[in-house]
Amino acid sequence: MKILLADDERLIRLGLKSMIEELYPNVHRFFEVENGEKLLEQLETDMPDLIFLDIHMPMLTGLQAFSRFHERQIPVVMLTGYAEFSYAQEALRLGAIDYLLKPASLYEVRATMEKAASLFGERELLLKKDYELEFEKILxxxxxIRFLQTPRHVLPPYTAVLFYIDHYHKETFKNDLDELNTMLSAISSRHGARFTLTFLPTGEICYLTSTAVPPEEFQKELILFHKTSGCVATGFHISAGDLSQLFAQFEAVQKAESLRFCVGLGSVLSEKERLTFSLLLPFSDLLEKLLIARQTDDVIGFQNLLHTLSHFSYEKEVFELCDDSLNRILTMESGTPASILSYGQLLEFLRQMTSQNQSIDLIDKINVYMEEHYMDQIGINTIADMIDISPNYLSKIYKLKTGEKFVDHLTGVRIKKAMELMAGGHTATVRDTAERVGYFSTRYFTKVFLKSTGISPSEYLKGHMLSEGNPAVP
Structure with missing residues (x-):
């Protein structure tokens, strides 16, 4: 926690800090002020998680200062003497969580800190939920509809990492996600920041936090993660000063994610590294398409891509830039150890790769599932789990095979079903229609419907009700 010590006596501040440090070494961060005016100034620059506040301070008393910021609901512990108990009662009325008689004992400070920690934990859980829900809504x-609302909780500066999963195993993936969440939670806690971990509609696992975290910090944790995980996770680090910049960076990473097959597989690539190795993108994109063709048993597509790769113009430059990632991904995908040292060896290795996948039309299977479950809260991770493939691979496969994004097709299915329900007289209100096709926000459904059809759902519903001679329902 960030703890603010507000007392005009330096020895009191020092004593409190020493006792808290003795009880919880290297856990909390401390700030100190010696009067009420400086306290209010501090609150404008850095919001603490807990304040120890002396009732009597020069210039502006603790009680006067508290009366000005008590609506912010920052946990406050009042520091008071025996003769000031009535003031302590007033502080409790304003919302102080406790008070301490000076000089406080170690036992009393421990009890107060335990109460504050419990409240802090409850408050953080609620704020983290608000953070997660708001980001889901923004997303x-x-x-x-490419609309960005002004955030209340998901505030800049932003650090994000988009994770791409290779060597996917359905049996261990849930545990892997839990481990990843634990790892990222530890990083966020060290910075005193909230975070969210969610799937993007395009299949990436997205970590987002509202503070600056350097890519090196994720690198260390990811090494530990891979010692126990059943998959290989590669992260792309993003820094952004606002939401527009954040989503622009998401799109930039999505255009460059195939780089992991040539450099940095299983690590966290910084924006600088992503730009440095951008010369590899024509080659890495081809390689990714080859691996997808193999996964989907697309023999003709595989051979055509292999032919294109065999006429690639910059093979020497490619091998100068690649690290061991190329051999690692080919080993994982083929089940055969790869130790490729030349472009010719690469082409020969790829020619010998044979698909072990059962011939199956994944796209048909995905589309049928969407037609049957459009009304449920399904996402790309739901279907990826069903067909035993990583979400980021599924997103790529769907776009390559159909030319359409998975999320756009799902939206199209839902809007089509909504129009059928309203035209057929099966729903009487926009809200009922929205809920029956998988939207739980009528406002959001209205925006999506309007963008897709050029008409609002209420106008569409009214038009069909009037054509059938029924009175319009507001």
Missing amino acids: DLYTS
Whole structure:
């Protein structure tokens, strides 16, 4: 926690800090002020998680200062003498969580800190939930209608990492996600920041936090993660000063994610590294398409891509830039150890790769599932789990095979079903229609419907009700 010590006596501040440090070594960060005016100034620059506040201070008393910021609901512990108990009662009325008689004992400070920690934990859980839900809403709106609302909780500066999963195993993936969440939670806690971990509609696992975290910090944790995980996770680090910049960076990473097959597989690539190795993109994109063709048993597509790769113009430059990632991904995908040292060896290795996948039309299977479950809260991770493939691979496969994004097709299915329900007289209100096709926000459904059809759902519903001679329902 960030703890603010507000007392005009330096020895009191020092004593409190020493006792808290003795109880919880290297856990909390401390700030100190010696009067009420400086306290209010501090609150404008850095919001603490807990304040120890002396009732009597020069210039502006603790009680006067508290009366000005108590609506912010920052946990406050009042520091008071025996003769000031009535003031302590007033502080409790304003919302102080406790008070300490000076000089406080170690036992009393421990009890107060335990109460504060419990409240802090409860408050953080609620704020983290608000953070997660708001980002999900921002993500939905941006994905569907490119609209960015002003955030209340998901505030800049932003650090994000988009994770791409290779060597996917359905049996261990849930545990892997839990481990990843634990790892990222530890990083966020060290910075005193909230975070969210969610799937983007395009299949990436997205970590987002509202503070600056350097890529090196994720690198260390990811090494530990791979010692126990059943998959290989590669992260692309992003820094952004606002939401527009954040989503622009998401799109830039999505255009460069195939780089992991040539450099940095299983690590976290910084924006600088992503730009440095951008010369590899024509080659890495071809390689990714080859691996997808193999996964989907697309023999003709595989051979055509292999032919294109055999006429690639910059093979020497490619091998000068590649690290061991190329051999690692080919080993994982083929089940055969790869130790490729030349472009010719690469082409020969790829020619010998044979698909072990059962011939199956994944796209048909995905589309049938969407037609049957459009009304449920399904996402790309739901279907990826069903067909035993990583979400980021599924997103790529769907776009390559259909020319359409998975999320756009799902939206199209839902809007088509909504129109059928309203035209057939099966729903009487926009809200009922929205809920029956998988949208739980009528406002959001209205925006998506309007963008897809050029008409609002209420106008569409009214038009069909009037054509059938029924009175319009507001």
